[in-house]
Amino acid sequence: EVQLVESGGGLIQPGGSLRLSCAASGFTVSSNYMSWVRQAPGKGLEWVSVIYSGGSTYYADSVKGRFTISRDNSKNTLYLQMNSLRAEDTAVYYCARALRPLYADYYFDYWGQGTLVTVSS
Amino acid sequence: DIQMTQSPSTLSASVGDRVTITCRASQSISSWLAWYQQKPGKAPKLLIYKASSLESGVPSRFSGSGSGTEFTLTISSLQPDDFATYYCQQYNSYSPGITFGPGTKVDIK
Numbered sequence: 148e149v150q151l152v153e154s155g156g157g158l159i160q161p162g163g164s165l166r167l168s169c170a171a172s173g174f175t176v177s178s179n180y181m182s183w184v185r186q187a188p189g190k191g192l193e194w195v196s197v198i199y200s201g202g203s204t205y206y207a208d209s210v211k212g213r214f215t216i217s218r219d220n221s222k223n224t225l226y227l228q229m230n231s232l233r234a235e236d237t238a239v240y241y242c243a244r245a246l247r248p249l250y251a252d253y254y255f256d257y258w259g260q261g262t263l264v265t266v267s268s
Numbered sequence: 269d270i271q272m273t274q275s276p277s278t279l280s281a282s283v284g285d286r287v288t289i290t291c292r293a294s295q296s297i298s299s300w301l302a303w304y305q306q307k308p309g310k311a312p313k314l315l316i317y318k319a320s321s322l323e324s325g326v327p328s329r330f331s332g333s334g335s336g337t338e339f340t341l342t343i344s345s346l347q348p349d350d351f352a353t354y355y356c357q358q359y360n361s362y363s364p365g366i367t368f369g370p371g372t373k374v375d376i377k
Contacts, residue, residue, distance in 0.1 A: 192304075192312065192355055192368040207365060241311055248318070252359035252366050254302040256323070258311035 149173035149257045151242050156262030163232050163266075169225040169242030169259055177220040180245035180253050183227050185238035186261075193238075196227065197245060197253065210236075232266045239263050270294050270358055272369035280377040287343040289372045291356035296336045300360045303332055303341045306371075307352045315354075316341065343374075351376055 155167040167183070183195040196206045196216040204216050215228040225242050239261040245253035271294040281287050291301065299319040304312035314323045316332035319339055329344045343350055356369040 191371045192306075192357075194366050194368070205365065246317075247359075250361060251298075251300045252361045254314070254317050254357060254359050254366070255304075255312070256314050256317075258313070260311055 149244070151244070151257055151259035153240065153242055153259040153262040156240065156264045158265045158267065159232055160268050161233060161266055164228070164230045165232065165264060167227040167229065167240055167242075167262055167264070169227075171223050171225065171244075174244065176218050176223050176225055180247050181216075181218065181225045182243050182245045182253070182255065183216060183225075184241045184243055184255070184258075185236075186241070187235075187238045190238075195240070198225070229264070232264075234266050237264060237266045269365070270297060270360060270367055272356055272358055272367050274354075274356060274369040274372045276372060277370065278373045278375065280375055281346050282377045283346055283348060285346045285377075287346050287350075287374060289341045289354055289374075291334075291339045291341070291369050293337045293339075293358055293360075297358045297360035299335045300358060301332075301334070301339050302357045302359065303330075304355045304357065305350075305352045306355065312355065346374070350374065 150172045152170045182197040198216045213231045217226045241261045242259045243255035244257040247253040273292045275290045301319045303316040306312040320332045353371045353373045355371045359366045
């Protein structure tokens with residue numbers, strides 16, 4: 148059974164750093180595309196970042212240069228290092244497995260339960 | 269960037285109703301569109317991919333159609349478990365990054 152379990156969220160002051168983790172089971176993280184998607188309170192879904200099975204990484208403009216996606220193959224875990232946090236980064240952060248068909252980008256078939264990040268002084 | 273819109277933003281319906289939600293893309297995305305259902309406090313759940321392909325385990329009352337710039341999600345007979353917010357997402361390869369629609373909330377009439 149595929150499972151994704153996020154952790155690492157919490158209350159952090161503006162300018163601070165936080166690292167989110169997403170432990171996967173039932174499949175191999177390194178063989179798949181993996182992504183982070185966030186949702187601000189009462190708002191819609193916003194794609195944040197993706198890491199391809201080959202290791203390439205991509206970011207939304209809103210987080211580029213501040214967030215870093217990575218994975219630990221030995222732990223089958225995905226990470227999101229978030230630096231220089233701003234109030235507008237406040238959201239529930241979901242990790243998701245991404246499926247990419249030929250000639251297209253990707254969509255998400257499995258999602259974690261989410262972890263809340265609150266950026267406030 | 270490709271922009272996605274959804275209509276209506278809120279839909280009030282009764283159990284047994286046929287419900288249709290529309291999603292439009294700012295440029296052609298072929299059939300590269302997915303639909304998700306999200307309930308309060310829960311993660312999104314994939315319903316439909318490639319515009320009309322039903323994800324395994326999703327009830328057959330859900331269906332998707334469309335191509336190019338206009339897409340629809342139809343629930344043939346609304347069930348109590350279907351009251352939720354629905355999002356479309358484009359995944360056309362020639363845009364920088366995937367984008368979601370703003371969502372359509374289906375609530376009880």
